[in-house]
Every structure is written in C-alpha cells, then in structure tokens.
Amino acid sequence: xxxxxMPDLRSVHGxxxxxxxxxxxxxxxxxxxxxxxxxxxxxxxxxxxRGWRRxxxxxxxxxxxxxxxxxxxxxxxxxxxxxxxxxxxALNKFNKFLNGEITLEDLKKKEEQKGKxxxxxxKTENPKKQPLGDKxxxxxxxxxxxxxxxxxxxxxxxxxxxxxxxxLEVKSExxxxxxxxxxxxxxxxxxxxxxxxxxxxxxxxxxxLKLPDFIAKIKEKVLDVCKPIIPSNYGVEIKENGYFFFSxxxxxxxxxxxxxxxxxxxxxxASQDQTKMExxxxxxxxxxxxxxxxxxxxxxxKMIEETKAPAAxxxxxxxxxxxxxxxxxxxDATFEMYKNYxxxxxxxxxxxxxxxxxxxxxxxLDYGEIESEDKSRKLKLGCYHMxxxxxxxxxxxxxxxxxxxxxxxxxxxxxxxxKPLKLGVIxxxxxxxxxxxxxxxxxxxxxxxxxxxxxxxxxxxxxxxxEPAELLCxxxxxxxxxxxxxxxxxxxxxxxxxISKFLKEPVTCIEDMNFEGINxxxxxxKHVKLFLQGQFITINDLAGNWKTIFVKAFKDLCAGLxxxxxxxxxxxx
Numbered sequence: 001x002x003x004x005x006m007p008d009l010r011s012v013h014g015x016x017x018x019x020x021x022x023x024x025x026x027x028x029x030x031x032x033x034x035x036x037x038x039x040x041x042x043x044x045x046x047x048x049x050r051g052w053r054r055x056x057x058x059x060x061x062x063x064x065x066x067x068x069x070x071x072x073x074x075x076x077x078x079x080x081x082x083x084x085x086x087x088x089x090a091l092n093k094f095n096k097f098l099n100g101e102i103t104l105e106d107l108k109k110k111e112e113q114k115g116k117x118x119x120x121x122x123k124t125e126n127p128k129k130q131p132l133g134d135k136x137x138x139x140x141x142x143x144x145x146x147x148x149x150x151x152x153x154x155x156x157x158x159x160x161x162x163x164x165x166x167x168l169e170v171k172s173e174x175x176x177x178x179x180x181x182x183x184x185x186x187x188x189x190x191x192x193x194x195x196x197x198x199x200x201x202x203x204x205x206x207x208x209l210k211l212p213d214f215i216a217k218i219k220e221k222v223l224d225v226c227k228p229i230i231p232s233n234y235g236v237e238i239k240e241n242g243y244f245f246f247s248x249x250x251x252x253x254x255x256x257x258x259x260x261x262x263x264x265x266x267x268x269x270a271s272q273d274q275t276k277m278e279x280x281x282x283x284x285x286x287x288x289x290x291x292x293x294x295x296x297x298x299x300x301x302k303m304i305e306e307t308k309a310p311a312a313x314x315x316x317x318x319x320x321x322x323x324x325x326x327x328x329x330x331x332d333a334t335f336e337m338y339k340n341y342x343x344x345x346x347x348x349x350x351x352x353x354x355x356x357x358x359x360x361x362x363x364x365l366d367y368g369e370i371e372s373e374d375k376s377r378k379l380k381l382g383c384y385h386m387x388x389x390x391x392x393x394x395x396x397x398x399x400x401x402x403x404x405x406x407x408x409x410x411x412x413x414x415x416x417x418x419k420p421l422k423l424g425v426i427x428x429x430x431x432x433x434x435x436x437x438x439x440x441x442x443x444x445x446x447x448x449x450x451x452x453x454x455x456x457x458x459x460x461x462x463x464x465x466x467e468p469a470e471l472l473c474x475x476x477x478x479x480x481x482x483x484x485x486x487x488x489x490x491x492x493x494x495x496x497x498x499i500s501k502f503l504k505e506p507v508t509c510i511e512d513m514n515f516e517g518i519n520x521x522x523x524x525x526k527h528v529k530l531f532l533q534g535q536f537i538t539i540n541d542l543a544g545n546w547k548t549i550f551v552k553a554f555k556d557l558c559a560g561l562x563x564x565x566x567x568x569x570x571x572x573x
Contacts, residue, residue, distance in 0.1 A: 004037035006531060009573040011035035014556030015063045022457045028068035032556040033060035034571075040366050041381045043565060045403040048073065048449055050513065050562055051474055054401075054410075056358045061560040062452075064474045064497045070490070071452035072499075073472040074463050074482070075406070078435045078448050082216070082467050085237070090422040091429055097421060100316030107420035139246055142230055143192050146244075149225040150198070157218050161206055168202055189247050195222070196242030210504065212240040212468065212483055240468070241484040319390050323430060328383040330361035334397060337415050344416035360399045360411055370404060372441035379404070379442050386431070388414070388423070398427045406447035407435050428466060453482075455490045473500035476509045512562040523566075524554045531572040 012034045020029035035058050039047075044054070051073050052061045064070050083091075096102045150157070151170040158167040199214050206214070219238050230236055235247040335353050338360070342348040367382035379402070386398040396414035400407050409431060414423040432448055439446045453471060454460040463469070464487075470479040471486065475498040480486060486502055500507050508514070515523070525540045525547070539550045558566040 003531065003572045005040070006570045006572040007034040007036045009530065009532075009571040011058070012553050012557055012571065014553055015066070017066075020068050022069045022071075022454055022460070025068050030063040030066050031060045032063070032560050033058060034557065035059070036364070038366055039364060041368065041401075041403040044365055044401065045405055046562070046565060048403075048406070048408060049472070050477060050560065051472055052560070053451055054364060056360075056362045057364045063556075065495070069454050069456055070494065070497060071454050071460075072474070072497075073449070074451070074453035074469055075447050075449045075472075075479070076432075076466050076469050077446055078432050079439065079446055080468055081432055081436070083429070084465055084467070087425050087429060087465070090425045094421055094426050098319045098321050100318045104417065104420060111420055139190055139192065139234075142234075143194055143244070145229045146222075146226040147194060149229065150222060153221060153225055156221060160217050160221060161209070161214070168198070168205070170198060189245060191239075191243045191245045193243050195238065195244065199242055211242060212481060215240055215242055216468075239484050240481075243484065320392070322389045322392075323434075324387045324389065325380065326385050326387060327367065328361050328363050328385055328399065330357040333394065334361075334385075337394065337397070338413050340416055341413040345413075345419070365401055370442065374441070377438065377441040379438055379445055386427075386434075388427070388430075390418075396423045396427060398431060400431065404442070405444050406449050407431055407445075408449040409451065432466065455487070456494075471499060473498060476500040476507050477513050478503060478507050478510070512564050515559055515563075520555050520559060521551055523563075524551050524558055527563075527567045528554050528558065529567075529570045531570050536570070 013032060015030040015032050017027045017030045019026050022029075037057055039054075039059070044052075047059060047061075050061065051064075052059055053073075054060075062071050064072070093102070093107070097104070097107070147170060154168045154170050161168065195215065195218075196211070199211055209217075215238060223236070223238065227236065230246075237245045237247075239245055330353070332353075335356050338356050339351045342351050363383050365382045367380070369381060370379045372378070381402050381404065384400050384402060386400055387394060388396040388398070394415070395418055396412065398412045399410040401410060402408075409428070412424055412427045414427075428450075435445060435448055448466065450463040450466065450469075452460060453463045453469075464482055469482040471482050472478075473480055478500045480499045480502055486499060489496070489499070489502070509516070526538065528539050528550075530537050530539065530542075530550075539547060539554070542550060561569070
C-alpha cells in the first residue's frame, strides 16, 4: 500500500521544549510536529490556517502560550496591498537597473559613500542633541500648518469617504488639542495624533467605517498636501491608527531655511506661499509610468514576466528580466548560489547539499493544476522555485508553495553580487504581483502567506511591512488585522496571545479547533487511525504500554491539527 500521504508514526511528538532557534534560549521553545512524504495542498492550506508551517517534509506548530518567542502566522490579502515608500524606492531602483540607467557598480559606490558619510557624521556628531522640547514645538507648528491644508481639502476628503450627511469637519476645538510626543526614549522619532482626532470628531458621519479604513481612504490625499510644508529633513509616515510619524534625518536649521519673522502668523503665511509654489511645481512634473506591472502571457509552466523599460537612451544597455516557474529540485548551480548567499549575507559556513535539498528542494506537496472558468489560465499547485534571470543568467530563487487560495513564501535567496538591488524586497513584490494577476481568474487565490512574524526577532519583523497584514490568533484561529494597537499589545503583553479580542465583534474558537468539554485522551484513543503491519487499527486496539505512549504523543498533535484532520490522517510505521 502507498504510504507517502500518511504521516510517519515515528516522527510524531507532542509539545516538547527545546532550544529556541530565534533567541537561542535552552528548553524555552515548544512545538509539536510530524513528517509526511506528500501532503495534499488542501490539507496544507488547512494546516497553515491552524498555525502550522513546513520545513521540507516536516510539519510543525509552535505553542505560543508557553514558548519564549511568539511566532504568529502572518498573511496579507493582495487585493488590499499598499506599497510602502521604501519598497517603491527599491522597485524604482530595480527598474532603473533593468533600463540601463544605473549599474551595480554605481549602486555599490553609492552604498560606500553613504557608509562613509554615516561614519563621518558619527565622528563629528555633537554629543549635545537638540533639546526634545525644541523639536516638539517645531513639529507642533508644522502640524498646525498641516491642519490648515487638510481643512482646505475637506470637501475632497468628504467625497473620498462618501459622507452623505454634511462634510468632514477639520477645524474644531477638540482637534486642535492634538499632542506631539516622542514614542521611544532617545530615538529621533516623533508622532502626533490629529488624524485620529479628526476621525473621532466626525465618527457619527460614518458609523460603519473603522479607523484603519478611514485612514486608508484619505491617506494619500493628506500626504499630497502636507508633504510640501514639511521640511525635507523630516521623513513622514501615516499609520493605520491615525498617527503622523516623523523621523528626524538631519539637524534642522530653522533660521537658515526661513527669513526672520516677527509673529507666528507671518510664519504661517510665508509657509503657505512656499507650499503653493511647491504644489505648482509638483503639478508640472508628471510621474513616471511604472511598467513593472505588465501581466504575463497565459502560459502554464513558464510564467511569467519580462520587463521592458521605456526607451530613454538607446546607447544604454537594457537588461532582459524574466521569472520562470519550475518544480522544486536540487542541482549544483542553485546549491552554489544558496551556499554563497548564506556565507556572504548571513555569515554561515555550515551549508551542505543534503541540508539544502531537505530544506528547500523536496516536492513535499501534491502537484496539480486548476483551470480558470474561461480556460485562459492555469493555476499550478505544489512546491515550486520562482527563478529570476538577468539576460539569461540565474540571479535569485524564490521558494514558494501554491494552494488554491494562497502563495506561501518559504525562502528567498540570491547571488550576493546583486545585494545592492535589495532583491529580497523585489522578490516579495513580484510574488504579490503574481498572486494579484492570477486572482483575476481565480478569485479564491488572493492570499500571501509570509510564514511566522516574531515581534521580538529583528530578522522576522520585516514581514509586517507588506500591508495591510493579518495575524492568526492561536487561541480562536480567527485572523486579526495587524495595526499599531495590536503591535503595542504584543510589545507590552508578551504572554497574552489571545489577539482576537481586538476584533470588532467578540469571537469564540472555531468549531474544528474547539476541544472544550472533550476528553482529549478519549478522542485520541477513538479517532486516531494507525496502519501497522498491514492492518488498520485505532490506538484503542493497542495493548499495555504502547497505548499509553501513543496517547501521550498524540494529545498535543491532535489539539494542533483539529478534529477533522486528526480523524482523517492515517499514521504509518
């Protein structure tokens, strides 16, 4: 009998504590797991929505309540994707590279110059920083100017919000009581909450609209009118909770930038005049067209994308960029690139070809494909490598899993010579574009799973940059929007992982994962099926110590799998 779809009984284990791979604490991380040669993509989708991940043929789930680090499963609906400014900047640089406008040497030199500049600034840095109060006073003034500009476009914002009863009110006593604060001590970052107050003051006009949705609808329009009056040495970002976040880049010299003024009113008028000039200048400059979102042809095995840049200089050599989809496999060329990547980027010298194969090259999911209703496209399912080529030369590989609902990103690595291109960011953007393109033909295929998000681990927090993200509650198994409120809660309440309480409506654990009132030991004995010595039996059919041993191993596993999969899987030895 073919047992490749059956979990290996010998690999099953409960929540056994072991060394944490993130913070390196001994016996502080607990996970349950099992090995399966071939998993159906339908079952793996269910497992991902229960907090499971795979490493090769090994599938595991972490106990967030008892583990030192808290790995929340994170995903994003690509149809709601909003690209960050830093990611757009990386994409623009990547497109310039493809267009022949910049070379790798140019980028390396810029990085070197940037590094030297930072070193010089550290050497000459004045140990006495500008007092906190000065910057807060300055930002308060900037914020008041921003409020004036927002008041001017209130009718435009009202239209964007689809307000039927009156218009958005910006000028009110409550809103003008906003505060500018420094969120973290000794860090050159400041925030103010006036958009949050605008939302609160106008709440009755759009009772069904949540704060993140309100911010999403007006964010770009607000930034368009505010940025021109914000000094260039401040970076600005609007968060989902309505806060303006200002990052201070260089020492501000207000007296040099502005002529002497006797009153704040004069300062305001001068700033408004300068803003109008900047707005006129902005209107004259047409934005560059991003050709990078060109859809691939309706091809099956060979996807994907060829980026052709707009003609700029015929003497500049453009680079042909392609992404090809191939079933996961191991060969010398890709292993060498993986080994070089680990050595140059992560400083690791321990990689072996067998380890690489087991980690990233096993075909651990069933392969298949779904055809669209109009028969114009096919969605491939299983374990794949998305291979990135520059002029026919392999440059990077994205290791991905496809189910009918999602692309799950497993790993991404590249030839270290391309480090200045920020290919990790580019790879994520391309994967998102791939999902978004196919979702027009396969409506269920709309999620981007990024694995685990660990707020305490610097290497894992980047995953929340692909917004708007959702985290899976490990108690109720509902998806929760990830915003500043939730982020603050995770920071301050490390062991409170029941994050579904931040949903608008109260929820309970989904039925399949709810074992409340169920004797788990009795469930295991009755429902877990084994295939031993050519026979199908239950754990109840075992005698003596064997029954005790298997019950202990399966209690945690079944609680993590849920009722349905616990009853459907057949475990073999």
